[in-house]
Amino acid sequence: MYSLFFLLILALNPEPAEDWNACAAQTSGWLAADGVYSVRRPETGDVYFLFSDTMCGTTRDSGRKFGDVYMVNHSFWRVPEQGPMECFVPPKGQNLLGGRYWLQDGVFLGGKLKFTAMIPQKKTWKPMQIDWVSLPIKSDGTPDFANAQIRKNVPLLRETPDAHFVFGAAICDDAQDGFWYIFGYADRKGQHRKDLIAARVRPDDLEDFSAWRFWNGRGWVEEMTESASLAERVSCELSVSRLPSGKFLLVYMLGGISRTVEYRLADQPFGPFGPPKTLYKIPPLPEGISAYNAKAHPALSTDEELVFTYNVNRLGFLPHTPEEYRPVFMRVRIDQL
Secondary structure (H helix, E strand, O other), rough: OOOHHHHHHHHHOEEEOOOHHHHOOOOOEEEEEEEEEEEEOOOOOOEEEEEOOOOEEEEEEEOOOOEEEEEOOOOEEEEEOOOOOOOOOOOOOOOOOOOEEEEEEEEEEOOOOEEEEEEOOOOOOOOOEEEEEEEOEEEOOOOOOOHHHOOOOOOOOOOOOOOEEEEEEEEEEEOOOEEEEEEEEEEOOOEEEOOOOOEEEHHOOOOOOOOOEOOOOEEEEHHHOOOOOOOOOOOOEEEEOOOOOOEHHHHHHHEEEEOOEEEEEEEEOOOOOOOOOOEOOOOOOOOOEEEEEEEEEOOOOOOOOEEEEEEEEEEOEEEEEEEEHHHHEEEEEHHHH
């Protein structure tokens, strides 16, 4: 009796974050997307969202169905501390950053938004190139896409006979030990799984990729392909963030595509991470719809509540409605973790 009582108290109870879900319910212009990352600008408190493949255009039936639409490879939101949200999408046949980029996590440094941009292979969707983007922000808060600085083919992607090593999937910039931690995954060939891997660098050296060091399970080394696995069966998009308690929280979708959002805790950003626990079991989805790439959003969270997302999509086919292709925002109390 008492065991059941305490189990019920400790059970996680995530709820929809209706305010953020309402932001995603657009009826024209920006309509739907995946790959959602969020970064808060320290100077102003504005939050910038980075999306990958994005549906743009118009809707019909009061926003319930796509109307005249087209797809671009990435888009942005700016959500200021006060005032209306701004959506940034290009005309049909163009991309804001020029390339066919999927965007990964970002951080502000020197007044610019820095992030990795991945070019996927057309058949497998696995990364074939990673570029580094420094995006200036105008005085009115608008991203200055015309003057974005893009470094081509930075050394954050390596292949061995056993795995593809990819970095940029998550950034933890508040470890409070003088380092920023950048995470990625080792895509194990023939094993159908991705393992979490970690790098670190001091903020002043962020764009000097020769200064990055990779955790091999015993220490920090220069060779990326020696990276140790910190957690298995993670998604290619994820998050590692510092909790108010000082512990570090890893959030991901089990196996990449599933209905299980998992989390793990660690005393250090590079682990060792504790056993996986279920953060949220996604309710059954309509036929043909899949869920994938869960992550937490420190830029949207507070000391009391954690905001996390997962994406839904009609994988392999164009979605029919905005509801079939969107980020879903959720909240959970941090003291329940």
